Amino acid sequence: MDDYNFKNNRRDFIKFLLGSGVALSNLSFIETDKLIAKKGFKKITLLYTNDQHSRIEPFPENDAKYPSEGGFSKRAGLIEKIRSEEKNVLLLDAGDIFQGTPYFNYYHGELEYKLMSLMQYDATTFGNHDFDMGCENILKQLPHANFSFINCNYDFKDTPLMQHKKIMPHKIFCVDGVKIGITGVGIDLNNLVDSRFVGNVKYQSPIEKANAEAAILKHDKKCDFVICLSHIGYNYRENKISDIDLAKESRDIELIIGGHTHTFLESPDIQKNKLNNPVQITQMGWAGIWLGRIDIYFTPNNKIIVQNNTPSKIN
């Protein structure tokens, strides 16, 4: 491993990206982006959240931990701004959209799905709390969701969600000629969700299932980049399958966008997979306080440069 130290900032990174021969001295942020496009680079911007927990409004001003932070409206404003700057945006979520404020108790997730559709979310995966009122409720709210629910390790056979067209084990997003493959995994619902509401949902090994889907995405469907939306949790003291285990046991996943443990990861955790390649794990705490952003550059000579940004803290 070689170490590089970019002491300054983005400019050094752009120089690295384009090669040291490129003069950047007087170029603005937007102009350097234009230059990158002109050189044949493709840029895809991933924005993501997890564990939104029905936090439609910002936390109150007198909140002990997050005064005035979060809120769907400010996030929508930020996303709109980023969309005006970036051509290729994928907006993703890692589950637990539901439960946490009276909005869920009174409206059962209707507004959460509506607002996410308005922000043009592309995909989410299921978190345990999304089942807090059962599959019947998810089915009832799905008409409000104009985005996909990607999960490969829940068997919905004999549940109201069986073969629903918005639910799938993987999905490929073709963005600017680049194929982004996405799969998703969820946690064992037993002991987390009231058994009445677990119903007939069957949990299967997230590692086996995600590996199988990622292999399809990478090798059969020739995806350029594979993401796993995960609601199994970042890390545990006890012996429980986590994103770190998933990363280590995987072969074809480049990025895990995680949830469940409400972990605020300021920068991604990088683990080695079975093939000794790096897998990034990221998670944005909870409640929509942070918005994650990763820019992926696809270079003309078939390189991928993943540029991690510090999370936008919504206040």
Add this chain to the structure above:
Amino acid sequence: MPKIIVMYLKNKKILFLTLVLYIVSCTKHYHVESTNFTHSSFVKEPSNQKTDQNIAPYKHHIDSATNSVIAIAENAITKDGDNCALGNFCCDAMLFGANKVFGKTSNYLVILNKGGLRINLPKGEIKVKTIFELMPFENEMVQVEIKGSSLLKIAGVLAEKHHPFAGFNIIEVKSKLYDVTINNVPIDTSQYYPILTSDYLLNGGDGFLIFNKAKSVKKSTLKIRDVFIDYCKSFSANNSTIKPYTDGRLQLQK
């Protein structure tokens, strides 16, 4: 073989790990390289008008139903620490509720789960909606009886996971060895004790197994959230305020 280059990028005191994977291969496969840099810290975005318009009718209804102030807390009531003020507050609320529903007795023990308490309560105004956020679940209060021997078994879990409890003390006498006492008297392993808890834990939620062997289960059909709301209202009714406290009910080896 892939060549991996790690780059560091420093900006405003923050060191970012930058990982670059450089695959030297002849396949059409992309090489993965990855870097970090600061993009923005706190974002002061204005609200989004269209989103606000969509929220408005829902917010109007929810505010009218849940915006009333039901108590004042002298300090924030948080989950911080081994024995946390929030856990103690919620256990006290359960005792308050049980005395009303199941009849007055001083002998109730309370067991809740820390993960079930979803936010810290703020200093100052506590509204109905604050309690919805603390206890968003529809769980109901139940009373069960469990044997002292079961209580001994669960003590380690309560201690290690800092689950809220009341009516007894847990003292870690040696590493992972716990004494359980009520009013300084060791519990009787053959005796049954009345426990207040939630139907969620009764049914094995959060991995709780001790209630498998519970007897004389009494359901209240009272939501725990409503128990908490009632308890908050009792402070206002007495012109009193909530004074969060911690105590020595859980003593762990340092």
